[in-house]
Amino acid sequence: xxxxxxxxxxxxxxxxxxxxxxxxxxxxxxxxxxxxxxxxxxxxxxxxxxxxxxxxxxxxxxxxxxxxxxxxxxxxxxxxxxxxxxxxxxxxxxxxxxxxxxxxxxxxxxxxxxxxxxxxxxxxxxxxxxxxxxxxxxxxxxxxxxxxxxxxxxxxxxxxxxxxxxxxxxxxxxxxxxxxxxxxxxxxxxxxxxxxxxxxxxxxxxxxxxxx
Numbered sequence: 001x002x003x004x005x006x007x008x009x010x011x012x013x014x015x016x017x018x019x020x021x022x023x024x025x026x027x028x029x030x031x032x033x034x035x036x037x038x039x040x041x042x043x044x045x046x047x048x049x050x051x052x053x054x055x056x057x058x059x060x061x062x063x064x065x066x067x068x069x070x071x072x073x074x075x076x077x078x079x080x081x082x083x084x085x086x087x088x089x090x091x092x093x094x095x096x097x098x099x100x101x102x103x104x105x106x107x108x109x110x111x112x113x114x115x116x117x118x119x120x121x122x123x124x125x126x127x128x129x130x131x132x133x134x135x136x137x138x139x140x141x142x143x144x145x146x147x148x149x150x151x152x153x154x155x156x157x158x159x160x161x162x163x164x165x166x167x168x169x170x171x172x173x174x175x176x177x178x179x180x181x182x183x184x185x186x187x188x189x190x191x192x193x194x195x196x197x198x199x200x201x202x203x204x205x206x207x208x209x210x211x212x
Contacts, residue, residue, distance in 0.1 A: 003056065003081070004030055004090045004097040006040040011045055011156045013053045013097040014105075018043070018075040026094035030071050034059040043158055044083055046138065053082055053161050056102070080105065080160060085095060093157035107141075114140055117169050120176040121145050127183040142168035150179055 006027055014020050022031055030041060030189030057075040064072040081100040090097025118140050125132040135144055142165055146156060155175065162168045 001100055001102070003093075003096060003100045004033070004093070004095055005044055005054070005083075005086070006030060006041055006044045007044050007051055007054075007059075007096070009046050010043065011153070011160055012043055012057070012077045013146055013160065014055065014077045014079060015141075015143060016077040018077055020058055020073050020075065022071040022073060023068075025069075026096075028071065029093060030095040031059065031062065031071055031073055035062065040078065042081060044062075044086075045160065047153070047157055051083055051086065053080065053157070054100075055080055055160070072160070079103070079134065080163075103161075103163045106164045106166075109142075109169050111137070113166060113169045117142070117172050117176065120173065120180065121149055124149060124180055124183070126178060127180065141165065142172055146172075149176065151175060 001013060006020075015093045022028055033039065034041060040056050040058050042056050044051040056078040058078050059073060059075050061074045062071055063074055080103045082103065084101055086096065086098040088096050116138060118135075118137060122132050142159070147208040148171070151159065159168060159171060162171060
């Protein structure tokens with residue numbers, strides 16, 4: 001499939017709200033074309049000087065239009081794609097585009113797998129003493145907190161490429177186990193540091209018949 005493209009050093013997931021400030025002429029043209037033709041566009045992730053995967057975006061609203069033509073727009077993430085070809089100009093327009101293949105996504109995770117990851121995210125927030133934004137379990141999926149659980153950019157990009165929900169949850173579960181273990185160690189270290197210098201009852205050593 002041919003798709004106009006808006007490359008960014010950012011990662012967006014299906015279902016995610018995508019706020020963008022548009023200021024380059026080529027992308028002003030892209031947004032106007034999306035409004036007039038009801039077409040979608042793709043945001044491929046520019047990472048390590050390459051673009052291989054990205055997310056299809058549906059334009060939802062042009063929130064603001066400024067005197068110079070700049071725009072604040074809101075879109076929503078739809079499907080994940082892999083880039084097959086890339087061109088600086090798309091069908092004679094100013095913006096780039098290319099041929100893409102959409103990933104065949106599978107929502108194969110059961111309720112137990114989702115519950116395990118959800119509860120570990122709650123534990124992570126508790127350890128960090130951050131208020132947890134509750135979400136109904138039946139609305140929870142692997143993308144819900146993907147930007148809010150300490151994943152590196154590389155990890156977020158790896159998550160983007162995983163087609164099966166069960167595999168994505170397994171990926172997050174492993175990350176959460178590692179992160180929570182580190183936070184528990186830090187918490188114990190913090191407790192030990194805070195205790196140092198406090199008045200405490202020490203049991204004196206009984207040297208008994210010790211002689212020099």
